[in-house]
Amino acid sequence: MTSDLKIPSTDVTLAADHWGDPAATPVVLLHGGGQTRHSWGATGRDLAGAGWYTLSADLRGHGDSGWSPDGVYDLDRLAGDVRAIVEHLGSRPVLVGASMGGIAALAAIGQQPDLALGLVLVDVSPFLQAAGAGRIRAFMTSRPEGFASLEEVADAVAEYLPHRPRPRNPEGLRKNLRERDGRFFWHWDPAVMRAPTEHPVQRDPRIDSARLGAAAAGLRVPTLLVRGGASDVLSAEDARHFLDLVPHAEFHDVAGAHHMVAGDDNAVFDQVLGDFLERRVRNRLTR
Template sequence: MTSDLKIPATDVTLAADHWGDPADPPVVLLHGGGQTRHSWRQTGRELAASGWYTLSVDLRGHGDSGWSPDGVYGMDRLAGDVRALTEFLGRPPVLIGASMGGNACLAALGRQPDLALGLVLVDVSPFFQPSGTDRIRAFMASRPDGFADLDEVADAVAAYLPHRPRPKNLDGLRKNLRERNGRFFWHWDPALMQPPTEHAVQRDPMIDSARLGAAASALRVPTLLVRGGSSDVLSVGDAQRFLELVPHAEFCDVAGAHHMVAGDDNAVFDRLIGGFLERRIRSRLSAWTDHRRP
């Protein structure tokens, strides 16, 4: 793995890790709100080992990527960043997005349907459970004054994710934090949590079901929706509504996994993604290549 990619977008620079041979078909991994590119580390390695050139990117306002200079975040900005990533690659990738990252991918494809080879949405759709998204926002907005030490951080994470064991090696938490004046703060821009009404020029909220629903209806690329079986964000009914809009899409429910599916059951998640890519994308690329041969 290397992590020296700095990818220019319209008004920020995006940080990325990458694995594999750049000549292989590209896959772009986009995390959810409050996460970083590091959440895809295992998946990135697995895909690269299977012959995919894989980029895991920090969304704007997260990790080592730039923060919006005017403090404005929304689907137009995120979708523009997805387009910038495809321009950087110089060819359509497979887009894999979790939660906020999935919305960014879907919004980008709504504007440019041929932007990607395929789409994987992880526990996200135009339809969702507000109680689940409210819980995420509450966590992200908590502790604006930061933490005194890594033990406090670990306690906060354990309370937010009670189904996971409390981390034993607290040093691993540092990649999700920034340190200032002896205190630890979450790695995301606090402006992400401001209500849209506080942004003088904000016109598009982070989630726009009508816009995302229209984008879903227009999808023509191979599509996979992955739901965490214990998710409080995407219900079975929400998934069914998405599949009615996108009848060609495949659907997988990962039993026992919560909203952050890959982190809850990475082995099962990687098998699902790998199978979809080989079955729906690799075969499509092979047929396209055969068709172009003289």
């Protein structure tokens, strides 16, 4: 892995890690809200081992990427960042996006249909469950005062993700935090979850079902939707609605996985992703 890649995008600079041969077909991994590029580490390494050039970037306002100077994190900004990453690569990639990263990828392809070789959406679509999305928002907007210790952080994560074992060693959480004045704060800009004043407080301006639905209906690239079988964000009905819009799309339900599918069952997710890439992208390129 090579770290600390910097990609300029309008008003911010994006941080990224990359694996594999830059001459190989690229796969761009885009994490969900509240995550960082590190959430794709195992997947990035596995794909590089299978002959793909893999890049995982921090979304704006997350990790080591820049924060929007004006505090705006709307679809246009996110989609523009995806286009900046593709421009940096110099060739069309497969876009793999989880949650917010998937919304960004879909919006970018909606603006530029020939942007990518393929699209993989992980537990996200233009249609989502408000309760599940609200749970994420509640977690990301909690604890503005930060944490006194890494143990407190581990407790908060365990409460948010009760289906996962509590980390035995909380030191691994440091990469998701920023330390200031002896306290630990989440790595994301608090403005990421702050809706602009022209929108109701409870509405996320990034979840624009009409705009994203139109982008989905216009998809002409190989597409895969992966759902966590236990997800409270993307319901089975939401998935069916997406597949009605995109009849050529493939679908896989990862039994027992929650919203953060790759983190809950990375082995199954990587197998599903690798199979899709081989059949629908690599085989198509080598014909």
